[in-house]
Amino acid sequence: QNKPVIATVVKISGIPWFDRMETGVKQFQKDNPDVVATQYGPATADAAQQLQIVTDLIAKGVNGLAVVPMDPSVLEGTLKRAMDRGIIVVTHEADNQKNTHADVEAFDNADYGKALNERLAQCMGGKGKWTTFVGSLGSRTHMQWVGAGEANAKTHPEMVLVDANNESFDDANGTYEKAKEILRKHPDIKGFQTSAGNDVLGVGRAIDEAGLAGKVCLVGTGLPNPSADLLDAGAITAIGFWDPQKAGMAMNAVAKKLIAKEKVEDGANLGVPGYEKVKVTKGPGEGVLIIGNGMVIADKKNYKEFLF
Amino acid sequence: MRTTGGQLVMLVVINVALLVFGAAISGGAFLSPFNLQSMAGQLPEIGFLAIGVMLAMCAGNGGIDLSGIALANLSGVVSAVVIGSFLSSVDQQAAYSLAFIAGALVVGVLGGVFNGLLISRLNITPILCTLGTQMLFTGLAVVVSEGRAVAVGSPDLLSEIGNGLFLGVPISFVIFIAVAGLVAALLKFTPFGLWLMLMGTNPKAAMYAGFPRTKVLIATYATSGLLSGLAGVIIAARNVNVKWDYGTSYLLIAILIAVMAGVRPEGGYGRVVCVVLAAIALQLMSSMLNFGGLSNFVRDFAWGALLLTFLAVGRYNVVGLLTPNKSKKLV
Amino acid sequence: MRGIHKRFGGVHALRGVGFTIEPGEAYHLLGENGCGKSTVIKVMSGALVPDEGEIVLEGKSFHSLTAIQSLSAGIETVYQDLSLLPNLTVAENVALNEQLVASGGRLARLFDRTRLRETAAAALATVGLPSDRGFLGTIVSDLPLAQRQLVAIARAIATKAKMVIMDEPTTSLTRREVDNLIAVVERLRSEGVAVLFVTHKLDECYRIGGHAIVFRDGQCVEQGPLANYTKHRLAELMTGRRIDAERYRTGAPMDGELFAAQGLSLPPNVRDVSFVVRKGEILGITGLADSGRNELAMAIAGVMPATGGSLRIDGKVEKVRHPSEAIKLGIGYVPEDRLAEGLFLDKSILENEIALVVRDLANRLGIVDKAKGRALADKLSQEMRLNTRNLDLPVGALSGGNQQRVLIGRWLSILPKLMVLHGPTVGVDVGSKDTIYRVIQQLAEAGMGLVIVSDDLPELLQNCDRILVMNGGRVVAEYDARETDEDQLYKAMLSSKTSAATSAAISGVANSETVQ
Amino acid sequence: MSATHLHESAAAPPAKPNPLLQLVRRRPETITLALLVAICVAVSIINPAFLQPSSLVDIGRASVVMGLFALGVFIILAAGGIDVSFTAIAAFTMYSMTLLVKNYWPDAPIALVLVAATAGGALLGVVNGLLVHYLRVPSLIVTIGTQYLFRGILLAFIGTVWIVSLPPTLGAFGRLPLVQFDSGGRTITLPFYFLVLPAAALVTWWMLNRTLMGRAIFAVGGNANVAERLGYSLRTIHIFMFAYAGALAGLAGIIHTAANRQANPFDLVGTEINVIAAVVLGGARITGGTGTVLGTLLGVLLVVVVNSVLVMVGIPSTWQRVVVGGFILLAAAFFVFCQKKN
Ligand SMILES: Nc1ncnc2c1ncn2[C@@H]1O[C@H](COP(=O)(O)OP(=O)(O)OP(=O)(O)O)[C@@H](O)[C@H]1O
Ligand SMILES: Nc1ncnc2c1ncn2[C@@H]1O[C@H](COP(=O)(O)OP(=O)(O)OP(=O)(O)O)[C@@H](O)[C@H]1O
Ligand SMILES: [Mg+2]
């Protein structure tokens, strides 16, 4: 009866990414019968809806909240109220979250953006026009990634960034139309760096249909399963990701530790692959920033190793 | 004509039923003061927007306000950026709070007046006009904030509005009820209210009777804009930050609340108290599902089903008593 | 029809109505507003299901009819509200229904566009409307009211009907168009078609002849050949009381000018119109539908602001650009179409009565004093002799006559100096007319100036001091109402008709050679 | 009463208004066309790269799904209603149809799949029609309810998992080219499914202008009570028009899936107001009873073009919303301005 309750709240229910995360939460529950771990998420991608769920969960009286904020800034007030009530708050994909006890990141965002861009530059041979896509101008991590990418591209003087930061709204069809338009406007474009999970699908389809697979490079965040066809066709050069399943387990592991009043030290092992030796620094607020080593960049050759 | 008395009773019954049901499935925890406070605190932002939608609908002629949440975000963002540039939310807490609130309300009213002018002077169809201004307002908020969240912080007064309690009731809820009461009084007791409702039922007759159509329309959308500004203040106070893309799902929910409250899309009928009760009902239902740990997709389903059942029950009552022909006019 | 009963909630609208219609005969359904005439028609045309009774059609008995059944049986109806589809073309309005009925109401059918045009053209020609392609393709909402009424009549005769029902078909027709309509009726009768008329204009009944069916309170109180009854007798039967149709005007205008129009213009409809109204004077203005009388009335009221000229009221020269300005100057305007332009049907009598004065009822805080408003509305409805005391009743639940009283009462609330009444008794029964005329006279006695814009000549003759006749946008004649008669007025309306009449509104009617 | 007077009122020739204004009044879609042309000219001047055949192909392809939706919305609007549930219907049918085909009959012929999706959409449309008819409330209210209902059922009970590898026939249909040519080293493809839009438009036009049902729909949009009195069966009309709109939505959904090469149950919902705006920009009045199929298509093109030239003319993404919003307002104002001139 008195088992601590940890609620994981994701950005939106039902999409592959967070379905994968839910397998992690379930796994964690199985491995830790002494807690109750469940996942919640709103029906639409709207920070306000996520906020309501968090608010209701606080009122219900959970012990730990593991949140993947739709928008970290929007949740600040509410998470503060949760912490004031003695609830342990752990976040993910929110390294700027002030009101949290611990933010768990699979990797350093700047490193990730840099790695994606470096892979792109390698494909482009270090020269040519390239552009970027973000899910929305409001998405902080996406802006961080493309920002780090831009910085990295400066090391390749012949790479020219054009019409940067196109918004995709994580909608494959819209991204496809935008990519088409860019291909028309810049017939000589050589590279795309994308951020939201669906962007590679939209841009990849545009490249594929234009018969440019292999001629135009595309590197971006994506999941192996949906991208498989386009990777095989050569329309997607490489995808970068981290495993949401592991991230979910890591968040819950941290929450469990914090509820038990344990500390997470630098170099600690969370017992989750990719988080065996985490880097712990002070976060932007009172809490800590826990950075794992979960970055994966996969291409045609090795994507089959990751089946989700 | 649909008397709204029946609607009111039905809404009260639904609210009570939801409370009882919620208490039953949660073993009473649903009725804990903390949860009641929590739900009351969540209500105002969408409640304000729904009242705004109601006002626009009452004006008739396809009146609707799709720009509510966009304007709420714009008021928060603009006010935060402008006020933040010469006041600090940490050092000059009271001044910052007051200036922020004033700024947000001013932006809200201006946005509303803009809508009103386009609709009354240029005669643009409200649905097109507010769709356009919705994008325009959102776009301006993006431009002003460069797409980022703007920090408001928690200066005393604002954070009191966002988190404080007055006699155990969240202050934001108290404000909401007070403002809703004011709007209700505005509609019931002032010439504006009478003009609005009469104009909504027959715009041509209103013209012949010399009603100041332009003024009434502008006042209507300005009030709606003011409510958006208030929503913006509440959002800022509760979330510490404001952002241009907050609450995109509110657009349809606000309309859902309005129609559930029996506001007639053709114009001329709407009661604030019904809107408040409908908003409460939706809030209860959605919190209850979160309590029960049910998927939020079930919530969408339940809202749709609730609305349709609502309509069916209303219709069924009528069928028993009156002919189908008459039901359009009487309940 | 036998023993038809119909109840609407508490209202027992028809209490056992029965009558028989023979082919080739004309019938006149007479009765006060709200006595059940329209309801009976709706039952016959399949728009309403009766609670009791049976309908026998050529020997077959029905409990109720559907619209399609009724139409297939050859019952065509011209509804009081015309029942036109405003967004469709004239041709479709006139002739589409024929094909719908032919298909038995089934919609999954192609329609024959040639036949549509031919049927429509023939029917339009009969009622004296143009039948060229341009007119056939005109959208009905672009037509003036009079032509719409003719289109509705054309629809009823487009098919080989056995019975044509007309619910107040002449309310917005000018006299000439009425003549034409009467000719059409003659022809229908000669072809063996029965015609059932509903009207409040007894003169027309006599011109058509045939049988009278008199209703009172949802019951049929009298039937028989029209010739057997005098007008007085009919009025008595309808109302159950005696009504004098003598001249109502007994007073005389006072000295001193109250209002003057100075060269009012609103081209092309109104050209340089000037006239004076004295205190306590009742001025009538008449003319054909396109004579500019309607526009003149609207220009005075600010609904269609005049582009030239000015008004002088109480000696001050003013311009009126919006109805609210007219109201401020003390000019009231009772519009012609009370349902579309006047009343807020869904709203209570109270709200309708105080609509013009809410600002004056508001205190300094902007709060409307409802008690004062209620007292005012109560006083107004007593003055207008409204037959209900329940001010919270929606106006839509009142009969036509009472609705009109509410509307006139509303204008009294601003204590106008000048009141313009546009068709004050259109579609109002004799009893209500009587009341409205008496009120008009009282207002004049009290010093108000009144302008009655109407094409009901007896109404003008009975009520006015002077009558102006308009034609082609100008005032062409002025008569002392005591010394003129209908013929003289009517001649004036037509005789000076010059080429200045530019409006195409009724040009099509000109070629009607059907008048006897 | 003598007949002599009657001949005096010789028919004066009606004052002929400006023929251009007359055209605009009778056919408001000319305004849409003018706007469309103006935009294309302006964009070509700013960036001549717009003048490529591939632009046309891309615009054509992008209009298909929105165009199908718009035709459905237009029919409901013509009958005086508003439908906001069509995106939910589309998502519902496309997802459940793909799921069914994938799980039970992966090799189902594509024609059958299209027909089944259309029928499925029609079925959900019938639900709308019945509710609108029997509840006797404005269709906006009912369809807000059914939007939540359909989407809720889909996501809560049918599934949320994206189907990324489509049944082969469906995938092949999405890739089947109608026209294909090379230009500047890349292949430009107008897919076969593009034909569905003109075909649907033609059928809709025919239905509206040549059948009694079509006229009945406009009749109801003109005045429902009158139409009922004249013998038009409101029940049939309500059910038919919502079924028709639902069918178009179902078809649009499955084409969306085929074109997108995945079935994402979260897609489409949320775009309904834009579609309604496109139809209104095409000259149909929001209050019902007016509009044309051609105007609807032009309205869709206008919206698609405006959305697909933003990058072309170099508007930074921060400003794109402001530009689109401003454009809608300007276009609407222009509309009112042109119509007021009469
Ligand atoms: N749909 C309805 N619902 C309720 N009452 C109705 C309805 N229709 C008619 N009534 C009532 O039935 C009575 C008869 O109405 P009806 O329309 O037949 O009158 P009428 O003789 O046509 O009057 P008028 O001369 O004004 O046209 C009236 O008292 C009216 O209030
Ligand atoms: N749905 C309804 N509910 C309530 N009353 C109704 C309804 N429909 C009609 N009535 C009432 O029926 C009566 C007669 O209606 P109808 O429209 O035939 O005549 P009217 O226009 O009122 O009178 P008239 O045209 O003769 O002056 C009116 O009192 C009207 O208000
Ligand atoms: Mg009647």
Ligand SMILES: [Mg+2]
């Ligand atoms: Mg009547």
